[in-house]
Amino acid sequence: xxxxxxxxxxxxxxxxxxxxxxARAGKRIPTLCHMKGVAHYSSCMVCMVRDKxxxxxxxxxxxxxxxxxxxxxxxxxxxILRKKAVELLLSEHRAECEAPCRIVCPAGYNIPAMNRxxxxxxILEAIELSVSEHNTSEIRCLTCPGYCENACRRKKVDTPVSxxxxxxxxxxxxxxxxxxxxGSVNIVSNEVRKRFSSRIGRLDESELTEWLxxxxxxxxxxxxxxxxxxxxxxxxxxxxxxxxxxDNCRLRDLAQEFRIKDSGSKVVNSPxxxxxxxxxxxxxxxxxxxxxxxxxxxxxxxVSEPALCFINRGFVSIISEPLTEEFDTILxxxxxxxxxxxxxxxLEKLND
Numbered sequence: 550x551x552x553x554x555x556x557x558x559x560x561x562x563x564x565x566x567x568x569x570x571x572a573r574a575g576k577r578i579p580t581l582c583h584m585k586g587v588a589h590y591s592s593c594m595v596c597m598v599r600d601k602x603x604x605x606x607x608x609x610x611x612x613x614x615x616x617x618x619x620x621x622x623x624x625x626x627x628x629i630l631r632k633k634a635v636e637l638l639l640s641e642h643r644a645e646c647e648a649p650c651r652i653v654c655p656a657g658y659n660i661p662a663m664n665r666x667x668x669x670x671x672i673l674e675a676i677e678l679s680v681s682e683h684n685t686s687e688i689r690c691l692t693c694p695g696y697c698e699n700a701c702r703r704k705k706v707d708t709p710v711s712x713x714x715x716x717x718x719x720x721x722x723x724x725x726x727x728x729x730x731x732g733s734v735n736i737v738s739n740e741v742r743k744r745f746s747s748r749i750g751r752l753d754e755s756e757l758t759e760w761l762x763x764x765x766x767x768x769x770x771x772x773x774x775x776x777x778x779x780x781x782x783x784x785x786x787x788x789x790x791x792x793x794x795x796d797n798c799r800l801r802d803l804a805q806e807f808r809i810k811d812s813g814s815k816v817v818n819s820p821x822x823x824x825x826x827x828x829x830x831x832x833x834x835x836x837x838x839x840x841x842x843x844x845x846x847x848x849x850x851x852v853s854e855p856a857l858c859f860i861n862r863g864f865v866s867i868i869s870e871p872l873t874e875e876f877d878t879i880l881x882x883x884x885x886x887x888x889x890x891x892x893x894x895x896l897e898k899l900n901d
Contacts, residue, residue, distance in 0.1 A: 552618035554598075561614035568596055568609040571622060578622055579631065579806075581638070581799055581892045582841035583610040588849075590842050594634040595803060598622045606630060632807040638800060639809065640816045644837040644894070646801060648791035649700035650712055656689040658682050660697055660712055661791040667715065667784035668765070672722065672777055679719045688720045702790055703764070705757055710787050711772050718774040759823040760788035763832065763899070792837065794894030800839060801893075818865050824876045829884040830899040833857075833876070838868055838895040844887040848880070855879040857887065868895075 550561050554571050561570040566589070571578050581593040591608035598609045601619040609622070621627055650660045659678065666675040679688070690713050701709035765785035774780050792798065804811065824833045840859075845868060848856035855874045859866050870879045880887060888896045 550614065550616040552614055552616065552620065554620045555622050559614075565614050566610060567598060567607070567612050567614050567618070567620060567622075570614045571609065571620075576622060578609050579799075579803055580610055581803070581839065582843060584843055584847070584890055587843060587846050587890070590846060592841055593638065593839065595631055595638075597627060597630050597634065599624065599627050628807075631803075632809065635800070635803050635807055636809055638839045639804060639811055641818065642800065642811075642837065642839065642893070643815045643817070643821060644792060644834065645790070646792050646795040646798070648789070649702060650697040650710075651791065653696040653700045654689075655693060655696065656682070658689075658697075658716065660716070661787065661789055663716065663719065664710065664712075664784040664787035665789070667719070667780050668787065670777070670781055672719075672780070675719050676722050679716070683720075688716060690716045690720070702757060702760060703786060703788055706761060706788075708770065708772075711770075711774060711783050714772070714774045715780055715783060718780050759821050759834075759836075760790050762823050762825050763789045792894040793897040794837075794891070798894055799892040819867050824870075825899060826877045826879070826884075827899065828877050829880055831880055831884045831888070832897045832899050833868075834895050834897075835867055835869075837893045839893055840866070840868060841892060842868070843890045843892070844868065844896060847886055847890050848883050851883065854881050854883070856883065 550563070552559055552561060552567075552570065554567070554574060554576055557574060557576070559570050559574040559576075568578055568580065568583065578596050578598065580596045582590065583596060589611040591611045594608060596609045597606045598612075599606050599621040601621055606627075609620075648661045651657065654660065659682065663675050663678055666672075666678060693713065695713050697712045698704070698709040701712065703709050764787060768785045769782050770786055771779040771783045774783060795801070819835060821836045822834070826832075842859070844857050845859060855871055855878055857868050857879065858871055860869045860872060861867060870876045884898070888898055891897075
């Protein structure tokens with residue numbers, strides 16, 4: 550059959566969706582809740598297109614192509630509708646892309662990544678990260694008053710992570726040859742630091758404990774970092790307030806594409822929760838979930854182990870473990886599959 554998409558004649562086969570036909574013709578239509586090989590379930594409405602013949606908007610991921618269709622896939626009306634769809638998703642998306650410590654850092658050092666590497670004992674990888682972030686032989690931490698530690702949410706629990714000394718310790722392990730490596734430094738302006746600082750105390754006590762779940766309990770804290778053992782132990786106290794998918798989030802990409810600014814006011818239909826399955830290494834943060842259902846559908850045929858599902862009804866429905874199961878009993882073998890299919894950072898791997 551033949552149809553037109555953005556005034557381009559396209560061929561489609563019986564049972565093929567508009568999205569598939571457009572992709573084969575080299576026409577990109579954005580999606581969030583769609584994944585090839587997984588049953589269709591239109592929920593995000595980011596892939597909406599307009600049927601020119603009747604003026605109706607239809608989801609291209611599930612609407613089938615038919616003979617003689619004339620589809621508008623990139624016009625102004627379509628773009629406005631997609632933008633509104635992303636804005637609605639962001640209205641419930643109560644999550645920050647970057648941790649406070651990194652945002653206020655004058656050099657933009659990736660502090661959460663450094664802490665993850667150190668806590669896993671990967672000192673060489675931490676050194677490589679440090680080298681990639683330097684464009685001078687000295688790190689900015691030596692003369693910095695410690696904006697990162699002032700912003701560290703851990704200090705609301707006990708004491709902030711010794712970020713500055715951890716960074717200096719890693720830097721001291723960089724060889725002279727490594728110092729010659731050219732890197733890029735993302736300078737964060739004073740205006741940005743000042744603007745973000747007003748948001749640091751926004752979380753209430755119950756929500757603050759969500760990040761604490763990821764920190765290793767009962768570890769020895771070190772203010773001075775003199776060896777790898779101290780660095781590893783102190784790094785494990787990091788609560789990992791950042792989003793692991795910050796650089797690989799389709800929702801964030803679309804928000805930037807449509808130039809949408811994340812609103813400070815959010816629709817709250819459930820408390821922020823973080824669930825950690827230490828048996829499989831799975832972390833689930835419902836504040837980042839857009840309820841696309843991909844993780845549910847990709848495992849819906851599983852009969853050998855419990856998987857994620859929708860619970861509750863209507864506006865307060867959320868993705869969770871089944872009511873009859875605990876979170877540490879689900880997805881024993883399908884954790885990686887669910888993580889790979891998540892379009893945000895709601896599902897991630899512990900200590901990745």
